[in-house]
Amino acid sequence: MGVLSVFIAALGCFAAGAAWYMTLSKAWIAVVGIPVNAEGKPQGAGSATPFIIGFVAALLLSGMMRHVFATAGIDTAAKGLVSGLGVGVFILGPWLCMNYAYAQRPRMLMLIDGGYAVLGPAVAGLILGIVA
Template sequence: MPILPIILAGLAGWAFGTAWYSIFAKPWIAVSGVATDATGRPANLKTALPYVISITSAMVVAATMYYAFDMLNIVTVGKGFTSGLGIGACFAAPWLATNYGFAGRPFKLTLIDAGYAAFGSAVIGAVIPLF
């Protein structure tokens, strides 16, 4: 399994997440219950841990999707995008919805986080076939 496509796809998915959560920052902060600092930004952004977890998670998703795409012979950007979207929407998002439902989390939070899972996976899926 070549490492460069996995790293680039993982970084693309992670970069998409930075854009996604920049767009949805205010509603996400409002419904997530995350602690904020005096500026209204999440207080935990001062530590490296959230970034390490998110980048590592994106790499795990990219590696797993690379392996699956190889087995399924998904070799075009379009098929990679739609397959990634399906993986995110049909595998990751339902688990989030289940966990958030039992935890009593707001439905808006589910939509924001599940949307990132779906479209972030789509971005990863679109990058993998480039290699």
């Protein structure tokens, strides 16, 4: 069940990211400065590489979270959700903010990407808690 739970958690994390960025796509595209066509779609889009990297990252995150959760006895949906939020708020979010601050990236980009850095592990943690 371990490998399957990691895969399901990664799918949930990835789906949450898809929903997050579809909702905030116009703001994200504007703040990143991606050129768009007349329909407002990114020009030259279509590469699967970012999606593959994103899913692999979600798999790695979910796998490590499952390992830590098993070691710590995190075995309910509530514990998984709170622990996943903790990963996002206290590990991923600050790291992302630090890197964006040094790179002098726009604050709005930090908020959009940082929001997903919290949402993704929260969803993965919730799923891992449910299937524990």
